[in-house]
Amino acid sequence: MRTIKSINSLKRELKIIKSKNQTIGFVPTMGAFHKGHLSLMRNARRDNDIVIVSIFVNPTQFGPKEDFEKYPRQIKIDELFAKKEKVDIIFYPSAKEIYKDCHLTYVNVTNISKVLCGRSRPNHFEGVTTIVSKLINITEPDVMYLGQKDAQQAVIIKTMVKDLNFNVAIKICPIVREKDGLAMSSRNSYLSQKHRQEAPCLYKSLKEAKKMILAGNTNSKSILSWVASNIKNNSSGIIDYTECINADTLMPISRIKGRAMIALAVKFRKTRLIDNILFHLK
Ligand code: PAF
Numbered sequence: 001m002r003t004i005k006s007i008n009s010l011k012r013e014l015k016i017i018k019s020k021n022q023t024i025g026f027v028p029t030m031g032a033f034h035k036g037h038l039s040l041m042r043n044a045r046r047d048n049d050i051v052i053v054s055i056f057v058n059p060t061q062f063g064p065k066e067d068f069e070k071y072p073r074q075i076k077i078d079e080l081f082a083k084k085e086k087v088d089i090i091f092y093p094s095a096k097e098i099y100k101d102c103h104l105t106y107v108n109v110t111n112i113s114k115v116l117c118g119r120s121r122p123n124h125f126e127g128v129t130t131i132v133s134k135l136i137n138i139t140e141p142d143v144m145y146l147g148q149k150d151a152q153q154a155v156i157i158k159t160m161v162k163d164l165n166f167n168v169a170i171k172i173c174p175i176v177r178e179k180d181g182l183a184m185s186s187r188n189s190y191l192s193q194k195h196r197q198e199a200p201c202l203y204k205s206l207k208e209a210k211k212m213i214l215a216g217n218t219n220s221k222s223i224l225s226w227v228a229s230n231i232k233n234n235s236s237g238i239i240d241y242t243e244c245i246n247a248d249t250l251m252p253i254s255r256i257k258g259r260a261m262i263a264l265a266v267k268f269r270k271t272r273l274i275d276n277i278l279f280h281l282k
Contacts, residue, residue, distance in 0.1 A: 001083045003075075003090040007138055010091055014140055022049035026141030026168075028132060031055040032072035032186035033081045036176040040145040041085040043173050052139050053082055054091040056098060060106075061127030067270070072186055091139060098134060107133045109156045109163070112250045116152050117265055117274065120240055128153055129160050136166055144168050149175045149183050151263055151276045155250050175275075177203065183275045195268035198235035202266055205230040206277040209262055213279060218256040220244035231266060240265035240272065247278055257281045 004010045017024065025044030029037055037053075044051045055078055062068035075092060082090055106126050112118075113125035136144065146154045154172050161170060176184045181203035182196075191199060205227045212223060224242045231237055245252055247259040256279075263276040 001079070001087055001090065003079060003092050005092055005094065006097060007093065010089070010138060013089065017050050018140070020049075023143070024048060024050045024052060024139065024141040026135070026139045026144045027051070027053045028135050028144065028146075029053060029055055030057045030071065030186070031078050032074055032189075033078050034176075034184040034186060034188075036147050036149060036184040038081060038085055039176050040147060040173050041082065041087055043171060044143070044145050045086050047143060047171075050089070051085075051087045052089045052091055052141065053087050054093075054135050054139065056091075056093055056131065056135075058098075058127060058131040059095055060099070060130055061124050063121055063124065066121075067187070067190075070190075072189060091135075098131070106130045107160060107164075109160050112152070112156055112159065115250055116241060116243060116245070116263060118152070120265070120272075125153070125156050129156060132157055133160065133164070133166070136161075136168055141168050143171055145171050145173055147175065148172050148276070148278070149185065149274070151247075151261060151278075152250060155248065181207070183273075185273065187271055187273070190271040191268055195236070195271070198237065199268065199273060201231055201234040202237070202264060202273060202275045203277075204234075206262055206264070206275060210277050210279055213256055213281070218281065220252070220254050220256055223256070223262070227262065227264065231264075235266075235268075237266040237268050237273075240267055 025048030027040045027044050057071050107129040108126045109129055118125055158170050180200040182200045209223050209227050227242050242264040244256055245261050247261040259280050261276050261278050265274045
């Protein structure tokens with residue numbers, strides 16, 4: 001496994017890979033690997049000749065009061081994890097390498113970047129789609145692997161890839177959870193012991209809601225009101241949103257049908273956790 005920091009060196013490597021007609025699986029990350037990241041790498045390893053993982057804490061997707069400075073950085077540990085997953089190349093650029101002086105171009109997927117998490121994180125998805133566009137152009141992958149935990153991010157990136165004719169397939173991999181159900185996230189390490197104990201109630205609420213839906217209650221308002229009160233009764237988390245949405249368009253639905261999702265964001269002090277559950281109702 002090699003860690004490459006410059007775009008030019010990576011491009012030289014890609015020339016050799018492409019000349020051998022080898023397929024490239026790409027996993028974009030901000031590092032601080034957990035089992036969710038490792039499962040993306042495993043999927044990429046299974047499907048492709050070459051696996052590239054990027055580690056870049058992207059400044060443009062953090063708001064001014066968010067955790068950019070505090071975000072965990074642990075390249076040496078991440079390298080060990082990636083090596084174990086048989087990753088071929090880690091792309092680990094500096095901010096200067098990615099955003100040269102006078103960077104003026106941003107990629108914006110309209111409408112769906114403004115709902116759900118976009119309401120409380122106004123420029124977040126523009127930062128995400130900008131860096132992901134750049135990383136696709138830099139790493140030239142055949143397939144890119146993303147996690148279902150960031151469901152809105154996944155739909156936005158899929159939309160961007162379709163709308164801008166990027167030549168890459170996208171695979172969305174299932175959420176990986178802790179034993180108690182909490183969705184794995186690099187930000188879980190911010191939680192106090194008390195909040196860490198309370199946080200699994202998010203997934204418990206989603207699972208119960210899914211049961212209620214499958215048992216015949218397809219009224220979004222009643223389901224969401226149950227989810228909200230269950231979270232309030234079992235934790236000190238402050239709800240940012242709970243929504244029933246169409247899983248492909250992210251648009252709210254009043255009657256649950258088709259490929260649907262309940263998505264939520266809850267704040268435990270400064271730590272904002274997101275989670276979701278998918279279901280398909282005929
Ligand atoms: O999901 C993430 O870790 C980031 O948003 C991504 C896709 C690597 C872009 O910085």
